[in-house]
Amino acid sequence: MAKEIIRQKINDAFLRRALKNFAAAYPVARAKAFEGIDFEELRGRISAFKQEGLRSLPDLVARFTASAEKAGATVHLCATPEEANRTIHEIIRGKGADFLVKSKAMTSEEIELNHYLEERGVRCLETDLGEWIIQLAGERPSHMVMPAIHKNREDVAELFSRATGRECTPDIPQLVQLARETLRSGFLTGQVGLSGANVAVADSGAIGIVTNEGNGRLVTTLPRTHIALIGVEKIVPSLTEALDVITILPKNATGQKITSYVSFIKGPTGGDGRELHIVLLDNGRLRLAADPDFSEALKCVKCGACANVCPIYEIVGGHVFGHIYVGGIGLVLTPFFHGFDKAEDILKLCIGCRKCNEVCASKIDIEGLIVDLRDKIRKPVGQKFLFGTLMKNRKLFHATLRAAYLAQKPFQGEGGRIRHLPLILNRETANRSLPPIAEKPFRDLMAERSGSRKTAAGSREKVLFYSGCLADFVYPEMCMDTVTSLEALGYEVAFPQKQSCCGIPARYSGEMEVARDLAKINTDVLLEEDADYVVTICPTCTMSLRHDFPKLLSADPVWREKAERLAARTFNFSELAARKSEAPGVGRGAGKGERPAVTYHDACHLKRGCGVHEEPRRVLTELVGVEIREMTDCDKCCGFGGSYSIKYPEISQEVLKNKMENIAATGVKTVAVDCPGCKLQIEGGLEAAGTGITVEHSATLLARRLEEQ
Incomplete structure (x- = not known):
């Protein structure tokens, strides 16, 4: 991703303010919308039936096709964007039409339908207010649900003035009125209407659409021909599952209890001479549904919540953090729908905070999929040496860190902290200071340490301390504090000297084989010595040992069993310490009212x-x-x-x-x-x-x- 684009978005004052305000308001509105609803139970149910549907997606497509055609619709299954565009163009031309009115449909953005039709003489009018603004600006949506969130009222007034030839002031009620007047003629004269759908029901052939503007109903009822462009993953077995999706969508998307309009359409609407064409878009979905590693991406209900809570999206917006589909799930879908060349840069933009996972309406491991996809993109020159040669070789890696202790000295300021690095690296540390690499790492201190504190009577639970590289070489005193605390709480602590990097840096950089090798090395080291627990003070290491190792080694039954054994005994410091909260003579601090x-x-x-x-x-x-x-x-x-x-x-x-x-x-x-x-x-x-x-x-x-x- 070009640094200039990132800096441009960071310096866009309105964008930053709009995204920050929405990020602050969204969690409050969302919590209120979900009052009285068990979100975890609801999304668990959605996840289950969506996953089951992916396992039998070809059958769902066939069932929906039969039901929809029985209800009077014509169904077109299109394998590629080119086929979908051509099919829609043929339907429009078959009606002798040259004007298409559209309700919101992200699938049309996916296949670049407007561009295709306009090149062939068909005028397209977006009637969703946000989409119309984006169309006038010649841009793509910056959010799946709020496409024009990056535009301010002055931007909109300028766009409307240019489009209508009337001088528009940045007064929101006036702008909305102008939009109504301008779009109304489109509804009345549109020869063919096109919509997307939020859900399609296999047993009835109905499609469900949720909108906050009346345009959705006008586009699907006023023109005599209605085209619905729908990704095949939107198909669910019955109305029961469809209502679950419609229940969660507005709450998770915008913090609304329900949208203004919920419509179900079964067959052509409006009597004789009306037609409903349902264009089912594949574009790699059927192949992806059969992929054991990445199929869960298709469980997405397109609520956009992953963008709503993403700290990176909040800073740079969707035109940086995405391609056509934005946010965390957009990063995942892009390589499958648009190719890995469009995904290489954006896949690296995820910081790995997992906030998207927490709010996903269908429990997709979005962050995990992003990390796994990095294994499939091109890597920077020299990265393989860094991880494959340096980090896998514990002695070489540690020797390099020890050498860095001497190399850092010219750049240390008062108190030993590093404020300025040479040349280009100075920019990377601007506005913050860095701690120095310690003269003596924790592993050396432990090797020199003689004896240990006596543990509490009757308690001899043994802990293997896995420190992590940063704590070992930069914060050895933090590691010593950990040992002191654990021993005071009654644990016996040992430090396996052969432990190495947990592999997260390699895994997050797409070097999965290196991460797998490091998982094997550390699994053997930490299982070699009998102990009750393995404790970490770095949550990333905890997650790596507890969750990533079993996943990385799952293909080999022997290694999988060993990794699962290690995972079961791995805990973060706070987990083990909290178990001893009732230990006599420990903690309690000052009296009530005096606690710092x-x-x-x-x-x-x-x-x-x-x-x-x-x-x-x-x-x-x-x-x-x-x-x-x-x-x-x-x-x-x-x-x-x-x-x-x-x-x-x-x-x-x-x-x-x-x-x-x-x-x-x-x-x-x-x-x-x-x-x-x-x-x-x-x-x-x-x-x-x-x-x-x-x-x-x-x-x-x-x-x-x-x-x-």
């Missing part, structure tokens, strides 16, 4: 990757003895994302600014985290801004509390 206040930042991979949310708060309140002042969006990404903050520093810094604003609003002087990467990112920003706010890992806060006792 901190705010807590939820690491993305801890909360959404591992499902750990309450335990860190229990550690802080029950063991450390502090009060937590929750910040706004406490679980929103801080912008680190590992190498993401180096590859896309402009985006990373903007995400960090949002986090820093929310931290400052709490008025606290300490931010508690459970991730070394989050500490590096947030601490660097706060320190560079001179806020005086410190960032500490929960293990460090607990160790300090124990020292005071």
Whole structure:
């Protein structure tokens, strides 16, 4: 992705304000819309029947075709965009028409229908207000549900003035009235109407459409010929499943309980001489439905919620974060619908926060699919050496990190922190400081350490400490605090010296074979020594050991069993510490009313990757003895994302600014985290801004509390 385009979107003040305001309002409206509804149960049901439908998609297509034709419709199954465009053009020309009025249909954007028809003398009029604005601007939608969210009233007034020849002021009621007057003639004179559909029902042949504007009903009833362009994945078995989709769509898309119009159409409407043509679009869907690795992408109901909550979309918008389909699912669908050449850049833009997974209406592992797809795109020159040679060789990798300790010295400022790197790298660290690589990594400190603290009587649960590379070589004191805390809580702690990188950097960069090899290396190392638990202080490492290793090694039954065994005994520090919240003589802090206040930042991979949310708060309140002042969006990404903050520093810094604003609003002087990467990112920003706010890992806060006792 061109850096100039990213910077242009970041510097677009209206776009930033519009997206930020919507991102703030959406969760509130969505929560209200889902009141009284079990979202997890509903989306679980949708996920199940959509997945089952994909397994028998050809049969669903055949059933729907038979039912729709029995009801009087003509069904055309089109394998490619070219075939769909040609079919629609032939229907229009067969009616002697040269004017098409359209309701919103993302599938028409997918096949670039307007461009195809207009090249052949057919005028197209978008009648959805947002789509009409986009059509006048000669752009593509920047959101699946709100296509013109990036346009302000001044932009719209200028577009309307140009289109109508009338001077328009940026007054919204006047602009809406002008749109009504202009589009009304299109409804009345349109010879053929085209719509999409949100759902198609196999047992009846009906199609369901939800809209917030009356244009959908006008386009499908006034013209004597109605064409419905529908992706085959929209087909569901019966009305029961269709109503589930229609129930979740408006709530998840815009935070509405229901849209203004819900329409079901079965056969031609309006009496004799009317025609309904249903164009079922394949465009790789049937092949994708049979793909065991990526088929779940087709469970998408096109609600756009993945964009609504995405911190990257909030910064750059859909014209950067997507191709035709935008947001997280757009990144996944693009290579299958439009080719990998259109997806190479945008697949790298995902920061991996998994927020999209949390709100997906059909429980798609969007982030996981994005990561897996990176294995199929071209890699930068030298990347294979970096991961395949350097990171897989533990001794070489660690020797390189030790050498970096000496190389960093010329760039260290007061307090040892790095504020300026040479040449182009200086831009990557602008507006933040970086911690130095430690003179002595944690693994050396543990090798030198003699003896250990006595564990509590009767408790000899053994823990293998998997530190992670960042904590080992940059935050050795954090690792020592972890050991101190765990031993005080009654655990026996050991550090396997042969442990290596968890493989997440390689996996997130698309080097799956390297990630698989590292999974095998670490699985053997961590199972070699008998222990009750494996503990981490890096949520990304926790997620890797607990979830990624079994997935990476699933093809081999022997390795899969070993990986699952390791996963079952892997825990984050806060999980193990919280189990000891009732340990005598530990924590409790100051008396009521005297407890110092901190705010807590939820690491993305801890909360959404591992499902750990309450335990860190229990550690802080029950063991450390502090009060937590929750910040706004406490679980929103801080912008680190590992190498993401180096590859896309402009985006990373903007995400960090949002986090820093929310931290400052709490008025606290300490931010508690459970991730070394989050500490590096947030601490660097706060320190560079001179806020005086410190960032500490929960293990460090607990160790300090124990020292005071």
